Amino acid sequence: MKYLLLIYNNQTIGTGPDPDAEARLQGHMTLVKELDAAGRLVSSAALGDGSGVRTVRLGAGGGVPAVTDGPFLEAKELLAGYYVVECDTIDEAAEVATRIPCGAGGAVEIRPVNEEVTDLVRGDIPHRS
Template sequence: MKYVLMIYSSPASWNALSQRERDRVGQEHAALGDELRESGEWVGGNTLADPSCSVAVRVRDGVVTATDGPFAEVKEHIAGYYVVECETLGRAVEIAARMPDSTLSHVEVRPVMHPGGLEM
C-alpha cells in the first residue's frame, strides 16, 4: 500500500528554531530517507517552495484563471511530502511519527488511490 505523508509547517514554529535546530531537522530527514530507501519503503518525496510561490488554477465555464499566492492567511501549510510503500497504515504512522516535523507541527498520513478509487 502506498501512503503520502504530508508535512505541515508552521512558519512561526520554524522561525523560532535556531540554525542548529533547523540543521538537525534536515539531518533527521536525510537519515530517515536513507533508512526508508534501504528498506525499500521509499517511493519519493520533496520539499515544497513557500506558498507565496504558488499559483491557483481554476477553470470556470471554459475560462482559465491563474492567481498568484499566497491565497489565505493560514497558520500552517504543506511544506513537503514523502511517498512510502509499506504493508499497513500502522507502519506509515510509525514512519510519520519519526519525522522531525511531527514534533514541530504535524504530518498527515493518507493512502494513495488508484484512478478507479481503490487504494494502491
C-alpha cells in the same frame, strides 16, 4: 499500498533564524536513507517557502480557470514537503510519519494513494465502462 505523507510546517511560530533547522535536515537525511534501505521509499521532496506559489481554480460550469498568486488557504500551516512510502497498513505509515521532523507546531497528513485510479489514468489498466 502506497501512502502520501504531507508535511505541514507552522509558519507563524518564531521569528528570525531557526536553531533547529540543521537537526531537522539531518533527521530527514537519516529517514530517507533508512526508508530507501528498507525498500519503502517511493519518492520524497522538499517544497519551496510559498513565495512563488500559484493556485489554479477551475471556473464553475466549465468556466475559464483563474490563476492567482499564493496558496491563500485558511490555515497557518504551509505545505513544506512530502514522502510517498510503501507500507502494508496505515498504522505502518503513521509510524513513519511520527519520525518525520516537521518542527514545532508542524503536522503530517497521511493519505492513501488510490493506485487503481492512478493506474487507470496512466493507461496501465484498461478502463471498464
